[in-house]
Amino acid sequence: MSESARKYYPLFVLIVLILVDIFVWLTVFREERGNELKVAFLDVGQGDAIFIEAPNGNQLLVDGGRGAEVLSSLGAVMAPYDRTIDAILATHPDADHIGGLPSVLERYKVDNIFVSGAKSDTAIYKALEKKIGESGAREVTARRGMRVHLSRDVYLDILFPDLDVSKFKETNEASIVGRLVYKNKSFLLTGDSPIKIEQYLISLDNKNLKSNVLKLGHHGSRTSTGETYLGFVSPEYSIISAGCKNSYGHPHKEVLVLLEKFKIPKFSTCDSGTIIFETDGEELNYKIQR
Numbered sequence: 646m647s648e649s650a651r652k653y654y655p656l657f658v659l660i661v662l663i664l665v666d667i668f669v670w671l672t673v674f675r676e677e678r679g680n681e682l683k684v685a686f687l688d689v690g691q692g693d694a695i696f697i698e699a700p701n702g703n704q705l706l707v708d709g710g711r712g713a714e715v716l717s718s719l720g721a722v723m724a725p726y727d728r729t730i731d732a733i734l735a736t737h738p739d740a741d742h743i744g745g746l747p748s749v750l751e752r753y754k755v756d757n758i759f760v761s762g763a764k765s766d767t768a769i770y771k772a773l774e775k776k777i778g779e780s781g782a783r784e785v786t787a788r789r790g791m792r793v794h795l796s797r798d799v800y801l802d803i804l805f806p807d808l809d810v811s812k813f814k815e816t817n818e819a820s821i822v823g824r825l826v827y828k829n830k831s832f833l834l835t836g837d838s839p840i841k842i843e844q845y846l847i848s849l850d851n852k853n854l855k856s857n858v859l860k861l862g863h864h865g866s867r868t869s870t871g872e873t874y875l876g877f878v879s880p881e882y883s884i885i886s887a888g889c890k891n892s893y894g895h896p897h898k899e900v901l902v903l904l905e906k907f908k909i910p911k912f913s914t915c916d917s918g919t920i921i922f923e924t925d926g927e928e929l930n931y932k933i934q935r
Contacts, residue, residue: 679700680700680925680926681700681923681924681925682697682698682699682700682799682827682830682923682924682925682926683696683697683698683722683921683922683923684696684697684825684832684858684921684922684923684924685697685722685919685920685921685922685934686860686884686886686912686914686919686920686921686922687710687715687718687719687722687914687919688718688914688915688917688918688919688935689709689710689711689714689715689718689745689886689914690710690711690714690888691711691741691864691887691888691891691893691895692708692709692710692711692741692742692744692745692886692888693707693708693710693736693741693742693836693860693864693886694706694707694708694709694710694715694718694745694886695707695708695834695860695886696718696719696722696723697795697825698722698723699795699796699799699827700796700798700799701795701796701797703731703795703796703799704723704729704730704731704732704795705730705731705732705733705734705793705795705801706719706730706732706733706734706749707733707734707736707823707834708734708735708736708742708743708746708836709733709735709742709743709744709745709746709748709749710741710742710744710745711740711741711744711745712744712745712748713745713748714745715745715746715748715749716745716748716749716752718919719749719753721919721934722919722921722934728752728753728754729753729754729755729756730749730753730754730755731755731756731757731795732755732756732757732758732759732793733746733749733750733755733757733758733759733782734758734759734787734801734821734823735758735759735760735761735773735821736761736820736821736834736835736836736837737761737763737816737817737819737820737821737836737837738760738761738763738764738765738767738770738773738816739765739816739817739837740767740769742836742837743769743770743773744769746758746773746776747769747772747773747776750773750776750777750779750780750782751776754780755780755782756782756783757782757783757784757785758777758782758783758784758785759785759786759787759793759821760784760785760786760787760821761786761787761806761810761819761820761821762786762787762806762809762810762811762819763810763811763813763816763819764811765816787803787806787821787823788803788806788807789803789804789805789806789807789849790803790807791803798827798828798926799825799826799827800825800826801823801824801825801826802823802824802826802853803821803822803823804822804823804824804846804849804853804854805820805821805822805838805842805845805846806819806821807849815839816837817836817837817838817839817863817868818838818839818841818842820835820836820837820838820842820862821836822834822835822836822838822842822846824853824854824856827924827926828925828926828927829926829927830857830924830926830927830929831855831856831857831858832856832857832858832859832860832922833854833856833858833859833860833878833880834860835859835860835861835862835869836862836863837862837863837864837866837869838862838863838869839862839863839868839869840868840869840870840871840874843862843869843870843871843873843874844871844873844874846874847873847874847877851877854874854877854878855877855878855879856878856880857880857881857882857929858880858881858882858883858884858922858929859875859878859880859882859883859884859909860883860884860886861883861884861885861886861896861900863895864885864886864887864891864893864895864896865885865887865895865896865897865900865901865913866893866895866896866897866900867897867899867900869900870900870903872903875903875904875907875909876907879907880909881909881910881929882909882910882911882912882922882931883904883909883910883911883912884911884912884913884914884920885911885912885913885914885915886913886914887913887914887915888914888915889915896913912931912933917933917935918933918934918935919933919934919935920933920934921933921934
């Protein structure tokens with residue numbers, strides 16, 4: 646480290662810690678309206694979209710599918726008069742994850758949008774960046790160590806990225822990985838994160854991967870959900886968000902065999918439609934919404 650870099654390093658660390666502290670308290674808590682967390686894996690065809698609502702009514706949308714189909718799925722799980730979403734998290738800039746987000750920003754008032762920092766030259770990515778600027782939403786680059794509170798007891802821990810991913814050639818490797826926690830129940834949300842990143846997360850801290858529900862990486866592709874990783878997560882349920890008869894062959898047979906080996910029940914948005922989990926932090930229940 647050069648002399649000038651060494652001089653300013655403590656200031657840099659202080660600024661980072663202050664920013665992380667800000668994000669810890671990003672959400673203004675509302676009065677608790679009940680005691681159940683709702684996590685809805687939306688049926689948006691070949692893509693990802695996950696709607697989360699905390700007991701106090703604060704909401705987070707993780708990804709938005711490929712197109713405007715996400716709006717009808719949101720309309721089925723949100724109150725008809727509700728036109729606000731507190732935050733959006735775009736795991737990475739692939740079209741089947743961000744394609745519907747411009748439509749969401751058009752329809753709903755959004756305060757914050759979390760991004761991985763990965764860039765793309767695609768038209769849909771540029772459209773999303775433009776819409777974020779027009780919407781007035783605050784754009785935040787997610788980093789490991791951030792904790793986003795949705796209520797007093799509900800929070801999302803960012804597990805990855807822990808570095809600048811703007812130069813990554815493979816956008817899937819830049820996916821935000823987050824662990825949603827409510828008391829004794831948790832959900833691991835992985836975007837399209839591949840086995841390479843799964844192994845990296847194991848090396849960082851394998852004890853905090855265990856979760857009750859795992860959203861399988863990359864729509865059940867063989868490029869994600871490695872056996873060692875699945876063993877550490879050890880979920881009660883797994884979710885496959887994929888379109889029926891998609892051209893990629895998702896979910897792949899290798900992943901289905903692995904789930905069978907570990908005796909992990911699976912739900913697919915293709916087969917079931919929208920899958921909704923509800924929990925008070927102790928009991929975990931699910932229902933299917935076609």
